Amino acid sequence: MFRQNPNLIQPPLTPLSTSRPPLFLIHDGGGTIFSYYCLSDLHRPVYGIFNPCYSTKSTFEGGIPEMAKTYLNFIIETLFGDDQCDGKVSSPPKRDAGKELSRERDLILGGWSLGGMVSLEVSRQVLDFNAAEVAQAVKTGKKAKKLNVLGIIMIDSMNPDQASFPHNVKIANPNATKMQWGPHTKPETKEAVLRCFHEARRMLAFWELPTWPPVADADGDGTIRTSPMGPPPVVLLKAKENVPLQEPQEDEEEVSRTDVHRGDGQLGWGSYHEGMVRKVIEVEGHHFNLFTEERRAEQVTRGDFGGSWSADNGHEEESSLEVKGGEREEEDGDHEGKMKWRKEGDLRGAREKA
Numbered sequence: 083m084f085r086q087n088p089n090l091i092q093p094p095l096t097p098l099s100t101s102r103p104p105l106f107l108i109h110d111g112g113g114t115i116f117s118y119y120c121l122s123d124l125h126r127p128v129y130g131i132f133n134p135c136y137s138t139k140s141t142f143e144g145g146i147p148e149m150a151k152t153y154l155n156f157i158i159e160t161l162f163g164d165d166q167c168d169g170k171v172s173s174p175p176k177r178d179a180g181k182e183l184s185r186e187r188d189l190i191l192g193g194w195s196l197g198g199m200v201s202l203e204v205s206r207q208v209l210d211f212n213a214a215e216v217a218q219a220v221k222t223g224k225k226a227k228k229l230n231v232l233g234i235i236m237i238d239s240m241n242p243d244q245a246s247f248p249h250n251v252k253i254a255n256p257n258a259t260k261m262q263w264g265p266h267t268k269p270e271t272k273e274a275v276l277r278c279f280h281e282a283r284r285m286l287a288f289w290e291l292p293t294w295p296p297v298a299d300a301d302g303d304g305t306i307r308t309s310p311m312g313p314p315p316v317v318l319l320k321a322k323e324n325v326p327l328q329e330p331q332e333d334e335e336e337v338s339r340t341d342v343h344r345g346d347g348q349l350g351w352g353s354y355h356e357g358m359v360r361k362v363i364e365v366e367g368h369h370f371n372l373f374t375e376e377r378r379a380e381q382v383t384r385g386d387f388g389g390s391w392s393a394d395n396g397h398e399e400e401s402s403l404e405v406k407g408g409e410r411e412e413e414d415g416d417h418e419g420k421m422k423w424r425k426e427g428d429l430r431g432a433r434e435k436a
């Protein structure tokens with residue numbers, strides 16, 4: 083596995099990409115970030131967070147919240163450390179009205195499958211981090227650090243809460259899911275990935291989806307009302323097909339656990355928080371092969387990786403990368419008309435580092 087976590091997958095190569103909020107992509111259930119090397123240039127710093135337990139065989143005893151806390155600490159260290167230290171690149175510091183350097187950073191979270199779910203937990207813990215920083219600033223007089231999660235990119239991440247599952251869904255045995263391995267995948271790699279998948283299922287089984295604190299607001303007559311803050315806006319990339327099973331099941335209606343919400347346009351997230359999913363982009367293929375072919379990975383890249391969120395004020399705005407009819411329309415003159423597939427050498431190099 084990589085030596086540095088997060089691993090800088092796409093360093094910014096232009097002043098424009100350097101100025102854009104970084105994207106942190108969290109690993110899938112298998113614990114690795116190799117698939118994110120299949121993405122074309124996203125014109126912003128892109129980091130991958132891999133599962134540190136992948137090689138150590140340890141576990142997150144505290145489940146998803148403990149995993150999220152660990153990853154949030156990785157992000158804090160990356161964004162508030164020396165901008166050029168160890169190859170790390172942070173989003174540029176903001177300036178307040180007094181022209182003093184601000185300790186505020188914008189970022190976008192996301193990930194494939196489990197990665198999108200963990201991003202939601204990280205986003206909730208960011209609120210606690212910001213509150214703790216304010217409290218500490220009051221005591222010490224130092225300027226508080228602040229993180230702004232502009233949005234979340236979920237790559238076929240479903241709502242894992244079993245209470246949200248359709249009442250008539252029939253879930254196949256996990257062993258029936260057809261895993262796809264490369265021709266040169268080592269036995270120890272398969273073992274590590276399967277171990278991480280097993281641990282992910284264990285953690286999700288008792289994970290309680292995060293709740294969001296109320297926000298006080300005053301009506302025109304001065305009446306104070308509270309309303310839920312809600313999670314950051316989500317762009318959901320949704321696979322069109324069900325995962326094929328290893329062999330015909332006793333019940334033909336059985337599906338992989340990844341497909342229990344396949345028939346729902348928002349993969350079950352509407353029952354969690356209405357309005358959280360702002361945009362859904364359907365992608366050819368099924369849950370496990372979204373990155374296995376150039377055509378499919380290109381479709382994933384065409385998904386809205388941060389285009390819907392402003393780098394300046396954190397509010398949603400029209401994307402500069404609109405997806406219409408499967409084609410990409412450019413507005414930024416600095417972008418090439420077509421994103422190019424990353425060379426095989428880039429992906430091979432990533433694997434050689436592991």
